[in-house]
Each structure stands twice: as structure tokens, then as C-alpha cells.
Amino acid sequence: MTASVRPTVSVLVSSYNYAAFVVExxxxxxxxxxxxxxxxxxxxxxxxxxxxxxxxxxxDHPRITLIEQANGGQLQAWITGFAQxxxxxxxxLDSDDRWNPDYLQRIxxxxxxRPEVDFVYTNMQLFGDLDKPMFKPGPDRxxxxxxxxxxxxxxxxxxxxxxxxxxxxxxxxLLALPPERAADxxxxxxxxxxxxxDILGAHKVYLSDPLVGHREHGSNALKSFGPSPLxxxxxxxxxxxxxxxxxxxxxxTPRWLRxxxxxxxxxxxxxxxxxxxxxxxxxxxxxxxTKRIEHWVGMLSHYLKAARAR
Numbered sequence: 451m452t453a454s455v456r457p458t459v460s461v462l463v464s465s466y467n468y469a470a471f472v473v474e475x476x477x478x479x480x481x482x483x484x485x486x487x488x489x490x491x492x493x494x495x496x497x498x499x500x501x502x503x504x505x506x507x508x509x510d511h512p513r514i515t516l517i518e519q520a521n522g523g524q525l526q527a528w529i530t531g532f533a534q535x536x537x538x539x540x541x542x543l544d545s546d547d548r549w550n551p552d553y554l555q556r557i558x559x560x561x562x563x564r565p566e567v568d569f570v571y572t573n574m575q576l577f578g579d580l581d582k583p584m585f586k587p588g589p590d591r592x593x594x595x596x597x598x599x600x601x602x603x604x605x606x607x608x609x610x611x612x613x614x615x616x617x618x619x620x621x622x623x624l625l626a627l628p629p630e631r632a633a634d635x636x637x638x639x640x641x642x643x644x645x646x647x648d649i650l651g652a653h654k655v656y657l658s659d660p661l662v663g664h665r666e667h668g669s670n671a672l673k674s675f676g677p678s679p680l681x682x683x684x685x686x687x688x689x690x691x692x693x694x695x696x697x698x699x700x701x702x703t704p705r706w707l708r709x710x711x712x713x714x715x716x717x718x719x720x721x722x723x724x725x726x727x728x729x730x731x732x733x734x735x736x737x738x739x740t741k742r743i744e745h746w747v748g749m750l751s752h753y754l755k756a757a758r759a760r
Contacts, residue, residue, distance in 0.1 A: 456562045458487040459554055460537030460618070464527040464611075465545035466494040469503050471665065476508065478548035478663075484555035486541070489514045492531040495521030500545075524611075525639035529625050532618075540621045542643075546665045547612035553661040557615050560655050568652040569616045571609045575660035578667045583660045584609060593654040594716030598709065600648035601702045602734070603727050604693070607654055608644030613662040616647060623650055627695070638685060642692055649696040653716075707735035711745040715752050719760060725753045 461479050465472050472491075479489055491514065493501045501518050508514040519530055532540065539561055541554065557570045574584040599605050608614060616624075624646045647654070710732040714720060720728075728749060732742055 456558055457538035457617075458536070459484070459539045459541050459558060459615075460535035461486045461489045461541050461543060462528060462531045462535065463489065463491045463543045463545055464494060464524045464531070465491055465496060465500055465504070466521070466524070466527075467496045467498045467500065468545040469496070469498045469500040471546040472500055472504065473507055475543060475545050475548055476504075476514075478551075479543065481551050482549065482554045483552050484558050486513065486554060487537045488535070490517065490531040490534050491515070491545075492517045492519060492527040494519060494524065494527045523639070525625075525627075525642065528639065529627075532621055532625055535618060535621075538618055539615055540618055541615040542611045542640075544610070544612045546667070547610075548663040548665070549612070550661045550663070556657060556659070556661055560657070561617070564655070566653055567655050568620050569614075569647050569654040570657065571615065571654070572613045572657040572662055573660040574609055574613050574662045574664040576666050577663050578665045580666040584664060585658070588658050589719075590658050591656045592718050593656060594718065595651060595653060595713055596648040597651055597700065597702065598706060598713050598731050599724075599727060600645050601693070601697050601700070602707070602731055604645065605648075605727065606641075606644060607648060607656075608640065609662075610664050611640040611643075612664060614640060614643060616643070616652065620647060620650065620652055623699070626699075641689060645689075645693060646696045649693065649700055649702070651700065704734070705736060707731055708737050710735060711749050714749050717756075719756045720753050722753075725749065 463475065476489065476491070479486060491504060493504065493516070504516055508516060515534055517530055517534070519527065528542070539558070541557070543549065553572070557572070560567055560570050576582050576584055593607055596605065596607060624643055710728050714724065714728040717724060729746060732745055732749070735742060
């Protein structure tokens with residue numbers, strides 16, 4: 451794909467018992483200044499009238515596909531919906547969130563201008579029970595590659611589901627999961643997408659403008675994790691299984707740690723935190739101490755040069 455071609459977008463909406471919000475979510479997609487190629491809505495066994503509501507509003511819409519399945523969790527809803535997707539890019543949307551009208555235009559601008567970019571995510575504006583940006587104001591960032599960073603350090607480089615987009619070829623690799631791994635991700639599968647994309651070699655870009663509204667309300671899925679150490683630990687165990695699956699899929703072994711400097715240099719403006727993290731990775735590498743020091747000096751030089759340019 452050349453930089454002059456604008457990629458098409460398949461919007462994948464997972465819906466579960468959010469009849470009060472789902473129409474607002476879909477209308478925010480239909481109001482985009484950059485029209486989506488298609489909107490695929492997968493209802494995951496809702497019991498609150500959502501399927502009937504969606505059929506009534508969108509059953510005859512030429513760009514909307516409605517799919518109903520028994521409750522299997524959000525990851526299974528993505529797998530079901532993605533099987534129908536035709537776009538070059540997949541943009542994910544939770545049925546209780548909403549997009550600013552220019553969201554798709556802004557992310558497609560990145561993909562169109564930079565064919566090497568695989569994954570774009572944006573800041574979010576919390577609304578409802580809270581009113582503030584999800585992340586502090588700051589510059590847009592080219593995050594480069596983070597294969598080692600997430601294979602061995604587990605740095606979350608993403609946002610909640612509705613601010614995530616990625617190329618369809620990458621999504622296909624991320625969703626090629628054995629059934630026993632999919633069962634680990636009935637909740638919070640956006641972690642799978644965010645961590646797995648890095649391990650599989652995605653080139654990520656972050657847009658700092660809050661282009662997505664993330665609704666805060668009493669039924670948010672994440673709220674159930676806070677008071678339950680049992681659920682948190684089970685999620686951690688599932689995370690480790692998932693990360694190990696992606697490490698094996700990518701063929702990563704400890705010998706890859708020798709490439710810490712090379713990966714660090716893919717980041718045009720690395721932070722001090724990243725310098726520390728990659729220093730730790732480098733000094734775990736199976737290589738002579740003198741070579742580690744030589745590589746670390748190269749990393750430090752790249753960091754200082756980038757810092758002076760800011």
C-alpha cells in the first residue's frame with residue numbers, strides 16, 4: 451500500500467447488556483467525517499433487549515452487519531466479528547463508549563501517511579461519573595517497536611478498547627488463539643491486544659488528543675476487579691499464559707535480549723523510563739560484559755541526542 455492510498459476501516463462493536471448506551475455508540479460511528487467501510491456489531495448474548503433494539507434501528511442499514519451469539523465474552527465476540535471484516539484496518543468500539551466525529555479521520559491519516567505503522571491508539575476523555583482525560587496531556591509519540599519490552603518487561607502501551615485500532619493482518623495473528631487460551635480472556639481482552647501486538651512486532655503510534663469518550667458508570671467491567679484479589683490473580687495467571695503463547699508464536703528466546711539496543715533505537719524520542727527498562731533488558735543479555743557496556747553507551751547516546759532535539 452502506498453502512502454497516497456487511504457486504507458479502509460472495519461469497525462468492530464462488541465455489545466453486551468448496554469441497551470441504554472449502544473445506539474449512542476453506533477451513532478458516533480455513523481457521524482464520522484471519515485466513513486467506515488462497514489460496522490460489524492456482535493451481540494454477545496445480551497438479555498436486556500439490545501438485539502431487538504439494534505435490529506429496529508439498524509437492521510436495514512447497508513453498512514451495518516448485526517450478529518448475535520451466545521454469551522462467550524468480548525474476545526469471542528471479536529473473533530466472530532473479525533471473521534466477517536473486509537477492511538484494511540480494524541477499529542474496536544465498546545457499546546457504552548463513543549467516538550469524536552474526527553476519530554477515524556485522525557487515525558486513518560496516520561495509517562495512510564505511514565504504511566509501516568501497524569497500531570494506532572489515542573487518549574480518551576472520561577465522561578459520566580468522571581470528567582477528565584484518561585492520560586495526562588503530552589505530545590503524540592512514535593513508540594517504535596517494543597518486542598522485548600513486552601516479552602520481558604510487560605509495559606502496557608495502549609488504552610481501553612474503544613481507542614485501539616490496528617491493521618487487519620495483525621488482528622488476524624492476535625486472534626489465532628487455541629480455545630484454552632481464549633477462555634483465559636472472558637474479561638479485559640484489550641490487554642491481549644495491547645501486549646500481544648508489541649510481542650508480535652507491531653509498530654505503534656500514540657495520538658495524545660482525547661478523541662474517544664470512555665463512559666464511566668456503575669456497570670463498567672473493570673470495576674469488578676478492584677475488590678476481588680481472586681479475580682485479579684486469575685487474570686494475572688491468564689496474562690502470563692497469553693504472553694507465553696505470543697512469545698512462542700514470535701519465536702522469542704533469551705538470546706533476543708542481545709537486540710535491546712537495536713530495539714531501543716527504533717524509538718525516535720525514548721523516555722528516561724524506557725532507557726532504564728532497556729538497560730535492565732540489556733544487562734540480562736547472554737553476552738560479554740564489555741559488549742553490554744558498549745551497547746549501553748550506544749543507547750545512552752541515542753537517548754541524549756533525542757533529548758537535545760526535543
